[in-house]
Amino acid sequence: MTETYTESNRTEVRINSERLRRRFDEFNEIAATEKEGVNRPSLSDANREARDQLVEWFEKVGLETTIDEMGNIFGRRKGQNNDLAPVLVGSHVDSQYFGGRFDGVIGVLGGLEVVETLVNAGIKTERPIEVVSWSNEEGVRFQPDMLGSGVFCDRFDLEYAYGRCDKDGKTFGEELERINYRGDAPCEPRDLHRYFELHVEQGPYLNEEEISVGVVEGVYGFSWMNVSFEGQADHAGPTPMHLRNDTLVAMSNVVESVRQITATTGTDLVGTVGSVDVSPNSINVIPESVEFTIDFRSYDNETVQTAVDHIQNEIQWAGEREGVEWDVEEIMRVDAEPFDDTCIETVKRAAEHTNVEYIQMVSGAGHDANYLNTICPTSMVFVPSVGGVSHTEDEYTEWEDVVAGTDVLLHAVLQESDGR
Amino acid sequence: MTETYTESNRTEVRINSERLRRRFDEFNEIAATEKEGVNRPSLSDANREARDQLVEWFEKVGLETTIDEMGNIFGRRKGQNNDLAPVLVGSHVDSQYFGGRFDGVIGVLGGLEVVETLVNAGIKTERPIEVVSWSNEEGVRFQPDMLGSGVFCDRFDLEYAYGRCDKDGKTFGEELERINYRGDAPCEPRDLHRYFELHVEQGPYLNEEEISVGVVEGVYGFSWMNVSFEGQADHAGPTPMHLRNDTLVAMSNVVESVRQITATTGTDLVGTVGSVDVSPNSINVIPESVEFTIDFRSYDNETVQTAVDHIQNEIQWAGEREGVEWDVEEIMRVDAEPFDDTCIETVKRAAEHTNVEYIQMVSGAGHDANYLNTICPTSMVFVPSVGGVSHTEDEYTEWEDVVAGTDVLLHAVLQESDGR
Numbered sequence: 001m002t003e004t005y006t007e008s009n010r011t012e013v014r015i016n017s018e019r020l021r022r023r024f025d026e027f028n029e030i031a032a033t034e035k036e037g038v039n040r041p042s043l044s045d046a047n048r049e050a051r052d053q054l055v056e057w058f059e060k061v062g063l064e065t066t067i068d069e070m071g072n073i074f075g076r077r078k079g080q081n082n083d084l085a086p087v088l089v090g091s092h093v094d095s096q097y098f099g100g101r102f103d104g105v106i107g108v109l110g111g112l113e114v115v116e117t118l119v120n121a122g123i124k125t126e127r128p129i130e131v132v133s134w135s136n137e138e139g140v141r142f143q144p145d146m147l148g149s150g151v152f153c154d155r156f157d158l159e160y161a162y163g164r165c166d167k168d169g170k171t172f173g174e175e176l177e178r179i180n181y182r183g184d185a186p187c188e189p190r191d192l193h194r195y196f197e198l199h200v201e202q203g204p205y206l207n208e209e210e211i212s213v214g215v216v217e218g219v220y221g222f223s224w225m226n227v228s229f230e231g232q233a234d235h236a237g238p239t240p241m242h243l244r245n246d247t248l249v250a251m252s253n254v255v256e257s258v259r260q261i262t263a264t265t266g267t268d269l270v271g272t273v274g275s276v277d278v279s280p281n282s283i284n285v286i287p288e289s290v291e292f293t294i295d296f297r298s299y300d301n302e303t304v305q306t307a308v309d310h311i312q313n314e315i316q317w318a319g320e321r322e323g324v325e326w327d328v329e330e331i332m333r334v335d336a337e338p339f340d341d342t343c344i345e346t347v348k349r350a351a352e353h354t355n356v357e358y359i360q361m362v363s364g365a366g367h368d369a370n371y372l373n374t375i376c377p378t379s380m381v382f383v384p385s386v387g388g389v390s391h392t393e394d395e396y397t398e399w400e401d402v403v404a405g406t407d408v409l410l411h412a413v414l415q416e417s418d419g420r
Numbered sequence: 421m422t423e424t425y426t427e428s429n430r431t432e433v434r435i436n437s438e439r440l441r442r443r444f445d446e447f448n449e450i451a452a453t454e455k456e457g458v459n460r461p462s463l464s465d466a467n468r469e470a471r472d473q474l475v476e477w478f479e480k481v482g483l484e485t486t487i488d489e490m491g492n493i494f495g496r497r498k499g500q501n502n503d504l505a506p507v508l509v510g511s512h513v514d515s516q517y518f519g520g521r522f523d524g525v526i527g528v529l530g531g532l533e534v535v536e537t538l539v540n541a542g543i544k545t546e547r548p549i550e551v552v553s554w555s556n557e558e559g560v561r562f563q564p565d566m567l568g569s570g571v572f573c574d575r576f577d578l579e580y581a582y583g584r585c586d587k588d589g590k591t592f593g594e595e596l597e598r599i600n601y602r603g604d605a606p607c608e609p610r611d612l613h614r615y616f617e618l619h620v621e622q623g624p625y626l627n628e629e630e631i632s633v634g635v636v637e638g639v640y641g642f643s644w645m646n647v648s649f650e651g652q653a654d655h656a657g658p659t660p661m662h663l664r665n666d667t668l669v670a671m672s673n674v675v676e677s678v679r680q681i682t683a684t685t686g687t688d689l690v691g692t693v694g695s696v697d698v699s700p701n702s703i704n705v706i707p708e709s710v711e712f713t714i715d716f717r718s719y720d721n722e723t724v725q726t727a728v729d730h731i732q733n734e735i736q737w738a739g740e741r742e743g744v745e746w747d748v749e750e751i752m753r754v755d756a757e758p759f760d761d762t763c764i765e766t767v768k769r770a771a772e773h774t775n776v777e778y779i780q781m782v783s784g785a786g787h788d789a790n791y792l793n794t795i796c797p798t799s800m801v802f803v804p805s806v807g808g809v810s811h812t813e814d815e816y817t818e819w820e821d822v823v824a825g826t827d828v829l830l831h832a833v834l835q836e837s838d839g840r
Contacts, residue, residue: 096702096705097700098700139704140702145704201658202655202657202658202659203655203657203658203659203660204658204659204660204663220657222657224703224704232809233809233811233812234808234809234810234811234812235622235623235784235785235810235811236690236692236694236715236717237622237623237640237642237690237715237717237783237784237785237786238621238622238623238624238783238784238785238808238810239622239623239624239690239784239808240623240624240690241679241682241683241690241691243624243808246692248675248693248694248696249675249676249679251672252671252672252673252675252676253672253676255668255669255672256669256672256673256676259661259669262661263661270656270657270659270660270661271661272656272666272704272706273668273707274656274668274701274702274703274704274705274706274707275698275701275702275703276668276696276698276701276707277701278695278696280517281694281695281696281697282516282560282694282695282811283644283694283695283713283715284644284692284694284715284811285516285694285811285812286692286694287693287694287696288812293703295656295657295703295704297656297657363657363658364655364657364658364659365655365657365658366657388654388658388659388663389652389653389654390654390655390658391653391654391655391702391704391705392653392654392705392708
């Protein structure tokens with residue numbers, strides 16, 4: 001059903017909530033879990049199935065579909081003037097292991113909905129519009145995360161990305177080939193006018209404030225560290241306390257130090273020890289070695305640096321006190337990424353235009369938008385996560401908020417695709 | 421080579437260090453590890469091979485070999501009066517995963533050496549002497565530990581023991597059958613005169629004091645607990661600190677409390693958190709759940725009880741503070757086991773007779789001797805563990821100490837097998 005374009009269409013156009021909902025539900029039948037989540041980690045068979053579905057829908061809506069060397073999927077709707085750089089919208093469809101249905105998915109299906117809404121309303125834009133699904137955003141199977149957009153934005157080499165291994169020793173390159181999504185298009189920066197990404201907040205603020213949309217002004221910077229302690233395995237019975245070199249006690253000291261540092265360093269600093277591996281991990285053996293991770297984040301880069309400096313001292317103290325060897329490796333450091341002022345203003349105007357209540361906010365989580373922001377003006381649209389929960393099957397967003405966010409995305413795209 | 425018995429033989433007889441060494445080295449070629457340990461967990465193929473070797477040697481020395489329903493292996497040398505209850509010596513030949521060569525092995529091969537020494541010296545004893553190898557002492561594959569002696573001493577039912585599962589869901593009963601060591605002899609208490617066990621100390625005292633033999637007056641009691649915390653998995657970035665329910669922080673509080681309780685409760689209390697499992701164990705997800713173990717030991721039962729009471733309070737506080745649910749289950753409680761005074765005196769006299777320097781001491785680790793002590797007078801002979809290390813491939817005992825300990829075992833057995 002193609003409608004005739006009028007000026008009032010352009011002002012009053014809204015996305016089709018029911019169509020988006022049908023697509024959302026159908027999409028999330030792929031690798032659905034018992035607890036209403038999805039299990040579609042990067043380059044899995046389930047991820048391939050999701051990609052196939054997406055490509056089918058892109059083509060049905062009439063988008064010209066391109067797969068690049070990283071398996072990033074682009075669907076392009078031509079504009080009136082195809083010499084102009086396109087407006088790009090999108091997100092990702094890989095999931096955490098047993099993750100949520102909204103994370104990433106609403107940004108890609110929302111982008112598709114925006115385009116189909118324009119098609120059906122007969123609204124032609126000066127600039128082309130492209131919808132993208134980035135590869136390996138989550139980083140749970142292949143580290144680092146945001147790998148597809150990272151190569152696209154020249155943050156990583158293609159060969160580096162292909163060589164990333166999962167826990168079974170399979171590489172990203174092999175697995176991309178296996179699922180038949182290693183495309184021909186070069187994965188490299190090209191001229192883009194704007195990038196907008198609709199995403200769930202993954203934090204509690206919008207939900208607590210009962211506000212439908214967050215206009216994202218930037219993303220926290222972070223540091224990821226791997227820490228290890230190496231001590232002495234000994235029998236838990238006959239080894240007196242004063243002769244112990246217990247790596248788990250040293251680690252516990254550090255876990256508490258992480259908590260203390262967040263309480264005393266900066267106002268927005270968060271710190272997490274998320275992963276722990278103990279060896280030999282036996283009830284009656286003093287832990288010989290322990291490896292664990294630390295994640296510090298803040299919107300202020302100096303605050304992250306201060307936290308890293310503090311925790312390195314604490315790791316050293318804990319190791320010395322317990323008489324165990326320590327090693328710290330910072331495996332990733334990303335600076336805070338303030339988004340483009342023009343794009344932030346565009347999203348605000350779009351929210352005002354659609355009468356959606358919004359707040360301006362910072363994202364604690366990293367997104368593909370971080371990297372896109374380094375090659376073109378970028379901003380994001382957040383919708384609430386109920387209870388602030390994400391990366392689990394419990395993740396949930398009220399449907400009316402998804403619709404409000406997609407309408408804001410629509411009008412941000414409309415404003416920016418008029419050729420100015 | 422059979423020598424003629426004389427009274428001076430009886431006084432001056434010593435074990436054959438070279439023969440014992442040859443046997444020890446040959447035995448430890450079975451499932452030897454690269455780092456000079458052994459990997460022969462209970463009822464594995466390697467454990468079967470070790471058992472087969474033992475039975476072959478028992479029979480070669482002329483012992484009457486019996487396998488009971490639990491796979492405990494007995495080798496009997498007749499006495500002058502076989503109506504008298506036998507003196508039993510032994511230990512175990514199952515190992516930790518990638519464990520040491522001495523733990524258990526010297527007690528069994530030492531017992532065999534004692535008998536062969538008597539045979540070759542032409543020394544006849546009034547009482548029969550039996551050498552035993554107990555099944556599943558380590559408890560690393562099938563819990564609980566000391567299962568073979570536990571059933572023998574009526575601590576556990578046979579059916580309970582058969583039903584114990586390893587991590588792959590295989591039962592003790594099935595695996596015993598598979599390796600062909602489910603014998604016909606009833607596994608139940610019978611009339612025994614004495615039980616002596618030679619074992620490595622697994623602690624640092626003898627090694628620090630440079631003393632070859634410890635006369636063991638008893639074994640620490642202990643409590644084993646499983647603890648779990650259940651909180652909320654959340655993204656490590658956008659979740660502000662005050663909204664976190666981080667189970668790993670709660671666990672770290674408890675690990676430090678275990679350490680603090682050992683510093684302030686009793687003089688000999690030791691406490692260990694040895695095993696930790698975190699879920700989902702991802703660098704950027706706040707740990708939703710954590711399960712871990714606590715091991716408290718002391719020679720004083722009230723001290724163990726005080727530690728258990730204290731840590732339960734600490735677990736509750738840590739859980740409440742962090743806003744997570746907690747659960748504590750005591751999976752095992754064993755009282756301290758003071759050995760028999762007569763047997764302790766016998767071992768001391770044997771050490772004095774062989775001019776071996778000794779100290780009287782308590783064992784921090786549990787042994788089959790704990791259970792045997794409940795059905796017959798029992799004591800143990802300890803030899804030093806270099807650096808106090810055990811349950812790892814680094815475990816080591818100087819050979820001269822093994823020889824000294826086996827000579828003490830020999831003369832303890834000789835004293836007690838004269839029919840008085």
